[in-house]
Amino acid sequence: MQIENDHWLDQLKWNADGLVAAIAVDHKTNEILMQAWVNRQALQLSAEEGRAVYWSRSRNKLWRKGESSGHVQKLHEIRLDCDGDSLLYRVEQLGDIACHTGRRSCFYKRLDPTGWTDADPVLTPPEEIYRN
Protein backbone atom coordinates (compact mmCIF):
# COMPACT_ATOMS: atom_id res chain seq x y z
CA MET A 1 0.00 0.00 0.00
CA GLN A 2 1.20 3.49 -0.82
CA ILE A 3 0.45 5.96 1.95
CA GLU A 4 0.41 9.71 1.46
CA ASN A 5 3.19 10.58 3.88
CA ASP A 6 4.88 9.29 7.05
CA HIS A 7 2.56 11.04 9.49
CA TRP A 8 0.76 7.75 10.27
CA LEU A 9 4.00 6.34 11.67
CA ASP A 10 4.27 9.24 14.12
CA GLN A 11 0.85 8.44 15.58
CA LEU A 12 1.97 5.25 17.30
CA LYS A 13 3.15 5.19 20.90
CA TRP A 14 6.51 3.50 20.42
CA ASN A 15 7.88 2.08 23.65
CA ALA A 16 11.30 2.85 25.16
CA ASP A 17 12.86 0.34 22.76
CA GLY A 18 11.07 1.90 19.76
CA LEU A 19 8.67 -1.03 19.43
CA VAL A 20 4.95 -1.74 19.48
CA ALA A 21 3.25 -5.14 19.76
CA ALA A 22 1.86 -6.68 16.56
CA ILE A 23 -0.72 -9.46 16.67
CA ALA A 24 -1.26 -11.59 13.57
CA VAL A 25 -4.66 -13.17 12.95
CA ASP A 26 -6.11 -15.12 10.04
CA HIS A 27 -7.99 -12.61 7.89
CA LYS A 28 -10.87 -15.01 7.24
CA THR A 29 -11.35 -16.88 10.53
CA ASN A 30 -9.89 -14.31 12.99
CA GLU A 31 -7.87 -17.18 14.52
CA ILE A 32 -4.93 -15.75 16.42
CA LEU A 33 -1.60 -16.87 14.99
CA MET A 34 1.19 -15.10 16.87
CA GLN A 35 2.29 -11.95 18.64
CA ALA A 36 5.56 -10.29 17.79
CA TRP A 37 7.02 -6.76 17.72
CA VAL A 38 7.62 -4.11 15.10
CA ASN A 39 9.79 -1.03 14.98
CA ARG A 40 9.07 1.91 12.71
CA GLN A 41 10.96 0.43 9.78
CA ALA A 42 9.34 -3.00 10.10
CA LEU A 43 5.87 -1.44 10.11
CA GLN A 44 6.64 0.77 7.14
CA LEU A 45 8.00 -2.20 5.18
CA SER A 46 4.96 -4.29 6.14
CA ALA A 47 2.66 -1.67 4.62
CA GLU A 48 4.84 -1.16 1.53
CA GLU A 49 5.48 -4.83 0.78
CA GLY A 50 2.08 -6.20 1.79
CA ARG A 51 3.63 -8.90 3.96
CA ALA A 52 4.28 -9.10 7.71
CA VAL A 53 7.69 -7.76 8.68
CA TYR A 54 8.64 -7.81 12.37
CA TRP A 55 11.57 -6.77 14.51
CA SER A 56 13.25 -9.79 16.04
CA ARG A 57 14.26 -8.90 19.59
CA SER A 58 16.35 -12.08 19.95
CA ARG A 59 18.27 -11.59 16.71
CA ASN A 60 18.11 -7.79 16.86
CA LYS A 61 17.24 -7.46 13.19
CA LEU A 62 14.36 -7.10 10.75
CA TRP A 63 12.45 -10.33 10.31
CA ARG A 64 10.45 -10.86 7.14
CA LYS A 65 8.13 -13.57 8.42
CA GLY A 66 8.67 -16.68 6.29
CA GLU A 67 12.16 -15.76 5.09
CA SER A 68 13.56 -19.11 6.29
CA SER A 69 10.39 -21.19 6.76
CA GLY A 70 8.52 -20.09 3.64
CA HIS A 71 5.57 -19.34 5.92
CA VAL A 72 5.02 -15.83 4.64
CA GLN A 73 2.12 -13.78 6.01
CA LYS A 74 0.36 -11.85 3.23
CA LEU A 75 -1.16 -8.72 4.71
CA HIS A 76 -4.82 -7.95 4.08
CA GLU A 77 -5.26 -5.19 6.65
CA ILE A 78 -3.37 -3.35 9.37
CA ARG A 79 -5.21 -1.95 12.37
CA LEU A 80 -4.13 0.07 15.38
CA ASP A 81 -5.75 0.10 18.80
CA CYS A 82 -7.28 2.97 20.71
CA ASP A 83 -4.16 3.89 22.66
CA GLY A 84 -1.82 3.50 19.71
CA ASP A 85 0.55 0.89 21.10
CA SER A 86 -0.75 -2.36 19.65
CA LEU A 87 -1.20 -3.40 16.03
CA LEU A 88 -3.38 -6.02 14.41
CA TYR A 89 -2.14 -7.71 11.24
CA ARG A 90 -4.95 -9.48 9.37
CA VAL A 91 -3.06 -11.98 7.21
CA GLU A 92 -3.23 -14.95 4.93
CA GLN A 93 -0.83 -17.47 6.50
CA LEU A 94 0.98 -19.32 3.72
CA GLY A 95 1.57 -22.99 4.57
CA ASP A 96 -1.07 -22.70 7.33
CA ILE A 97 1.70 -22.71 9.95
CA ALA A 98 2.71 -19.62 11.94
CA CYS A 99 4.69 -21.19 14.81
CA HIS A 100 8.35 -22.24 14.66
CA THR A 101 7.29 -25.46 16.42
CA GLY A 102 5.31 -26.44 13.30
CA ARG A 103 1.94 -25.64 14.79
CA ARG A 104 -0.80 -23.48 13.28
CA SER A 105 -0.66 -20.93 16.11
CA CYS A 106 1.98 -19.98 18.65
CA PHE A 107 -0.72 -20.01 21.37
CA TYR A 108 -0.85 -23.77 21.81
CA LYS A 109 -0.30 -24.02 25.59
CA ARG A 110 -3.60 -24.17 27.44
CA LEU A 111 -3.94 -23.58 31.16
CA ASP A 112 -5.41 -26.66 32.84
CA PRO A 113 -5.71 -27.59 36.54
CA THR A 114 -2.31 -29.33 36.20
CA GLY A 115 -0.63 -26.34 34.55
CA TRP A 116 0.25 -25.60 30.90
CA THR A 117 -0.77 -28.34 28.47
CA ASP A 118 0.22 -28.57 24.79
CA ALA A 119 -3.26 -28.48 23.25
CA ASP A 120 -2.60 -28.27 19.48
CA PRO A 121 -0.89 -30.74 17.13
CA VAL A 122 2.40 -30.25 15.31
CA LEU A 123 1.42 -30.11 11.63
CA THR A 124 4.93 -30.28 10.20
CA PRO A 125 8.05 -31.12 12.26
CA PRO A 126 10.41 -28.12 12.52
CA GLU A 127 13.28 -30.14 11.00
CA GLU A 128 11.22 -30.42 7.83
CA ILE A 129 10.37 -26.72 7.83
CA TYR A 130 13.92 -25.49 8.39
CA ARG A 131 15.85 -27.83 6.10
CA ASN A 132 18.42 -25.40 4.75
Place this chain on the structure above:
Amino acid sequence: MQIENDHWLDQLKWNADGLVAAIAVDHKTNEILMQAWVNRQALQLSAEEGRAVYWSRSRNKLWRKGESSGHVQKLHEIRLDCDGDSLLYRVEQLGDIACHTGRRSCFYKRLDPTGWTDADPVLTPPEEIYRN
Protein backbone atom coordinates in the same frame (compact mmCIF):
# COMPACT_ATOMS: atom_id res chain seq x y z
CA MET B 1 -9.93 -22.60 38.16
CA GLN B 2 -7.92 -24.20 40.91
CA ILE B 3 -4.37 -25.05 39.82
CA GLU B 4 -2.15 -27.54 41.66
CA ASN B 5 0.65 -25.16 42.59
CA ASP B 6 2.28 -21.91 41.42
CA HIS B 7 4.81 -23.54 39.11
CA TRP B 8 2.82 -22.47 36.04
CA LEU B 9 3.39 -18.83 36.96
CA ASP B 10 7.16 -19.37 36.95
CA GLN B 11 7.06 -20.62 33.36
CA LEU B 12 6.30 -17.23 31.85
CA LYS B 13 9.01 -14.90 30.61
CA TRP B 14 8.08 -11.79 32.56
CA ASN B 15 9.64 -8.64 31.10
CA ALA B 16 11.81 -6.15 32.98
CA ASP B 17 8.65 -4.56 34.43
CA GLY B 18 7.30 -7.96 35.53
CA LEU B 19 4.64 -7.99 32.79
CA VAL B 20 3.56 -10.09 29.83
CA ALA B 21 1.15 -9.11 27.05
CA ALA B 22 -2.41 -10.44 27.26
CA ILE B 23 -4.68 -10.48 24.21
CA ALA B 24 -8.44 -10.87 24.71
CA VAL B 25 -10.53 -12.50 22.00
CA ASP B 26 -14.18 -13.53 21.82
CA HIS B 27 -14.31 -17.21 22.76
CA LYS B 28 -16.89 -18.00 20.09
CA THR B 29 -15.92 -15.84 17.09
CA ASN B 30 -12.18 -15.38 17.81
CA GLU B 31 -12.69 -11.66 17.19
CA ILE B 32 -9.88 -9.69 18.77
CA LEU B 33 -11.10 -7.33 21.47
CA MET B 34 -8.08 -5.71 23.12
CA GLN B 35 -4.48 -6.12 24.18
CA ALA B 36 -3.38 -5.24 27.67
CA TRP B 37 -0.78 -6.38 30.21
CA VAL B 38 -0.72 -8.64 33.25
CA ASN B 39 1.69 -9.04 36.11
CA ARG B 40 1.97 -12.24 38.13
CA GLN B 41 -0.82 -11.29 40.52
CA ALA B 42 -3.21 -10.22 37.76
CA LEU B 43 -2.72 -13.50 35.94
CA GLN B 44 -3.19 -15.55 39.10
CA LEU B 45 -6.37 -13.64 39.94
CA SER B 46 -7.66 -14.07 36.38
CA ALA B 47 -7.32 -17.84 36.71
CA GLU B 48 -8.80 -17.93 40.22
CA GLU B 49 -11.72 -15.61 39.59
CA GLY B 50 -12.54 -16.69 36.03
CA ARG B 51 -12.56 -13.13 34.76
CA ALA B 52 -9.94 -11.01 33.02
CA VAL B 53 -7.75 -9.07 35.43
CA TYR B 54 -5.02 -6.86 33.98
CA TRP B 55 -2.29 -4.59 35.25
CA SER B 56 -2.97 -0.98 34.32
CA ARG B 57 0.33 0.63 33.39
CA SER B 58 -1.21 4.11 33.33
CA ARG B 59 -2.87 3.79 36.75
CA ASN B 60 -0.18 1.45 38.14
CA LYS B 61 -2.73 -0.83 39.76
CA LEU B 62 -4.68 -4.03 39.25
CA TRP B 63 -7.54 -3.59 36.80
CA ARG B 64 -10.49 -5.94 36.98
CA LYS B 65 -11.85 -5.38 33.47
CA GLY B 66 -15.39 -4.05 33.79
CA GLU B 67 -15.00 -2.68 37.31
CA SER B 68 -16.20 0.77 36.24
CA SER B 69 -17.84 0.05 32.85
CA GLY B 70 -19.61 -3.19 33.78
CA HIS B 71 -18.00 -4.71 30.69
CA VAL B 72 -16.59 -7.73 32.49
CA GLN B 73 -14.73 -10.38 30.51
CA LYS B 74 -15.68 -13.89 31.65
CA LEU B 75 -12.73 -16.20 31.02
CA HIS B 76 -13.28 -19.41 29.11
CA GLU B 77 -9.66 -20.32 28.46
CA ILE B 78 -6.14 -19.00 29.02
CA ARG B 79 -3.37 -19.84 26.58
CA LEU B 80 0.35 -19.08 26.48
CA ASP B 81 2.50 -18.79 23.38
CA CYS B 82 5.58 -20.78 22.39
CA ASP B 83 8.12 -18.39 23.87
CA GLY B 84 6.17 -17.77 27.06
CA ASP B 85 5.77 -14.00 26.86
CA SER B 86 2.29 -13.55 25.43
CA LEU B 87 -1.08 -14.71 26.74
CA LEU B 88 -4.39 -15.31 25.04
CA TYR B 89 -7.58 -14.76 27.02
CA ARG B 90 -10.60 -16.38 25.38
CA VAL B 91 -13.50 -14.50 26.90
CA GLU B 92 -17.19 -13.77 26.85
CA GLN B 93 -17.41 -9.98 26.60
CA LEU B 94 -20.32 -8.77 28.71
CA GLY B 95 -22.13 -5.82 27.10
CA ASP B 96 -20.41 -6.64 23.80
CA ILE B 97 -18.10 -3.67 24.26
CA ALA B 98 -14.41 -4.00 25.12
CA CYS B 99 -13.10 -0.53 24.25
CA HIS B 100 -13.29 2.53 26.49
CA THR B 101 -14.43 4.47 23.40
CA GLY B 102 -17.64 2.41 23.38
CA ARG B 103 -16.64 0.24 20.45
CA ARG B 104 -16.69 -3.54 20.27
CA SER B 105 -12.91 -3.81 19.81
CA CYS B 106 -10.01 -1.52 20.63
CA PHE B 107 -8.55 -2.22 17.17
CA TYR B 108 -10.83 0.14 15.26
CA LYS B 109 -8.24 2.23 13.39
CA ARG B 110 -7.60 0.84 9.92
CA LEU B 111 -4.60 1.80 7.82
CA ASP B 112 -5.76 3.31 4.53
CA PRO B 113 -3.85 5.22 1.82
CA THR B 114 -4.69 8.44 3.69
CA GLY B 115 -3.53 7.11 7.09
CA TRP B 116 -5.47 5.74 10.09
CA THR B 117 -9.24 5.69 9.62
CA ASP B 118 -11.84 4.97 12.30
CA ALA B 119 -13.45 1.88 10.78
CA ASP B 120 -15.85 0.65 13.48
CA PRO B 121 -18.92 2.32 14.99
CA VAL B 122 -19.33 3.54 18.58
CA LEU B 123 -22.02 1.27 20.05
CA THR B 124 -22.54 3.19 23.28
CA PRO B 125 -21.12 6.67 23.95
CA PRO B 126 -18.48 6.59 26.71
CA GLU B 127 -20.43 9.13 28.79
CA GLU B 128 -23.24 6.57 29.02
CA ILE B 129 -20.85 3.78 29.95
CA TYR B 130 -18.99 5.69 32.65
CA ARG B 131 -21.88 7.48 34.35
CA ASN B 132 -20.67 7.26 37.91
